């Protein structure tokens with residue numbers, strides 16, 4: 257197994273990624289975690305334990321960010337599940353490197369943390385990408401399988417709207433496997449809350 261530093265930071269194309277937790281309240285049917293142990297440069301994104309901020313900072317200190325134009329909080333887990341570490345790490349990266357920061361999230365951070373984290377999140381990073389995944393709460397429940405149940409879809413949309421009120425740099429995403437009709441419905445939802453929709457290619 258790779259050492260913890262290697263597992264915390266991995267790269268894919270011209271981006272560097274931070275894998276700060278394996279915790280996630282969902283079990284998406286398409287989650288890459290159920291298919292392989294790593295993506296990009298990583299060998300194994302399953303962490304031995306949830307890293308502390310000091311461990312993440314050490315991984316950052318040991319990594320050469322030359323040639324990377326963005327750091328993205330996106331690993332084998334939901335980054336807002338380790339929100340305190342995320343916020344401290346974002347501050348550390350801004351002070352140390354001054355690189356653009358993005359969070360890829362399932363948008364359930366307010367439920368996970370049992371409080372509204374959007375203000376703190378949007379002031380900590382430059383961009384927030386939220387997984388919309390489906391056009392309605394029933395499909396979302398069956399596809400994302402969140403432990404918070406049927407309220408999750410509305411909570412995710414509310415999270416997206418709150419972020420949109422705080423910053424222009426919010427996007428929603430879907431995976432292309434949902435099909436053209438469903439993508440069109442998701443586009444309508446995204447348009448109705450004035451957030452761009454990104455259609456991601458499913459990678460297996």
Ligand code: SF4
Pocket residue numbers: 280281282283284286287288289331332333334362400
């Ligand atoms: S929210 Fe992300 S990490 Fe969690 S199960 Fe879904 S795809 Fe996997």
